[in-house]
Amino acid sequence: MARRLYTLLFCLCMPLVLLRLLYRAIKAPAYARRWSERFALGGDVRAGGIWVHAVSVGESIAAAPMVRELLKRYPELPITITCMTPTGSEQIRKLFGGQVGHAYLPYDLPWLQRRLLRRLKPRVGIIMETELWPNLVAEATRAEVPLVLANARLSERSARGYQRVSALVRPMFAALDWVAVQSQAEALRFIKLGVAREQLQVTGSIKFDFRADPALLQQAADLRARWGERPVWIAASTHAGEDEQVLRAHQAVLQALPDALLILVPRHPERFDAVARQVQDAGLAAVRRSSGQLPAADQQVLVGDTMGELVMLYACADVAFVGGSLVPNGGHNYLEPAALGLPVLSGPHRFNFTEISGLLEGAGALQVVSDERALALAVQALLGDEAARERAGAAGRAVVQDNQGALERLLSGIARLLG
Structure with a gap:
């Protein structure tokens, strides 16, 4: 009855x-294109294999190691990845090209989902x-169709x-x-919401299994060398209301450090132009990454306005602030900068990554800052103390390495369902 009412309201x-x-x-x-896919028509749908749904960019990146392993282990099974956003779609195409099928997930109406599943005929979702x-x-x-909720997380x-x-x-x-x-804390929340205990396993986060491509790290090293000897910090995945605080x-x-460079990477590409204007309005000289130009000595900000380069830009920095945390968005993936050996800073709003951020904070790899003033002081202190940066970076790497293995546990569970 509740679902019928939900469908009627939808x-x-x-x-x-x-x-x-x-x-x-x-x-x-990009939102004006491919509307038919939102009604389960069109798209590159490959039947009879594995269907993966990753809502947007972050989930697509998190799914990438799993999808690569599935391609290796089940070459006979086609894989189709659905998502909801153009940025997620672009990320999927960049990660996999034609190796996988791809379409938008249709709106959540029964006849549309039925049409998609009839076209997909997946062995597992x-x-x-x-x-x-x-x-x-x-x-x-x-x-x-057996359904797996992979890398599942559920905040309070x-x-x-x-x-x-x-x-x-x-x-x-x-x-x-x-x-x-x-x-385990999230497992208890899922159980309270109706998931049977026997259908649930604590596998850990597959984000711990992140490994940066050596070629990407070399690209970052080459780029950083061309900037000269200047301290660099990154504010990544920032949201509206946060960029202003970061710029201040x-x-x-x-x-204190007149030659410092900020790499400012907004979370959503539709905000790239607005953030570039905010930098100008703040009286700071900037260069946009999409221009292909290097930041000059008198330019204080590099605006990261390209897709798929966040990890490379992290690798160019000495200190990382992870956005979505000075405003109440709940934070973003802290493990990528930690795995790269960067000291990590976060605002107080990190409810989307409570356990992960807690592990990093407890190890001395992550520091929570309450506001823009605390952020400035923390960045300044870390940029001026190489030994402190190395300690925090080593602690972050250790946390990531100690918690790896979730991907293999996830793949084993999927294998059981595939038979």
Whole structure:
């Protein structure tokens, strides 16, 4: 009954959904393309194999090691990856090219999900993290498609939100065939929402299994060498309301270290132009990465306005601030800079990565800053203390290495479902 009401409300809201899509297309023209795929028509759908759903960029990057291993282990099975955003789509194409099929996931209406599954005929469906939709799960169950929730995470905040609509979501969680969850605390939250204990395993986060491509690290080393001997810090995956704080923090850093360079990487590409203007408005000289030009000695900011280069830009820096944390977005992936041996800074809002950030903080690899002033002081202190940077970086690498192995546990669980 709850799902029928949800479907009815979704249908009634479709004009607003399409208006929102049109509005986003004005800001980011890629949203104006491939609308048919959002109704389960078109797209490169490869039937009879493995279906992976990764909502956007972060989930696509997290899924990449798993997908590469699946391609190696099951060369006879085609893989199709769905996502929801143009940036996620671009990332999938960049990571895999024509090795995998790709399409947008349709809107969560039963007949659209049914149409997609009839075209896919997957032997298993793998949903990354917590991108669950009631009709999607119900139609997969009806079609007898085993569903895996991979690298599953569930913050306390999200769990409370699901509890408010428990009549709708409990059947959805109960229908999952296997949940590979990141931590014990999150496992308990999933159980409270209806996942059977026997269908759940704490596998850890596959983000710990991140390994940077040596060619990428060499590219970063070559690029950094061309910038000269200047201290460099990066503010990565920043959100609206956060860039201004980062720029003010950089202005304070420049008072002590006049040759310091900030690499500022906004989370969403539709904000690249606006952030570049903010840098100018702050009275700072900047160069955009997309221009291909090197930052000159009198330029204090490099705006990272390209896709797929975040890890390389991390590797160019001495200190990393991970965005989405000075504003209440819950933080982003702290493990990439930690795995690269960088000291990591975070704002107080890190509820999306509570356990991971706690591990790094406890080891001395991550420092929490309360505001822009604390951020400036922390950056300045670390840029001026090579020994402190090395200690924090070594601690971060150790945490990452000690927690690896989640990918193999996840692949073993998928293998059981594939038979």
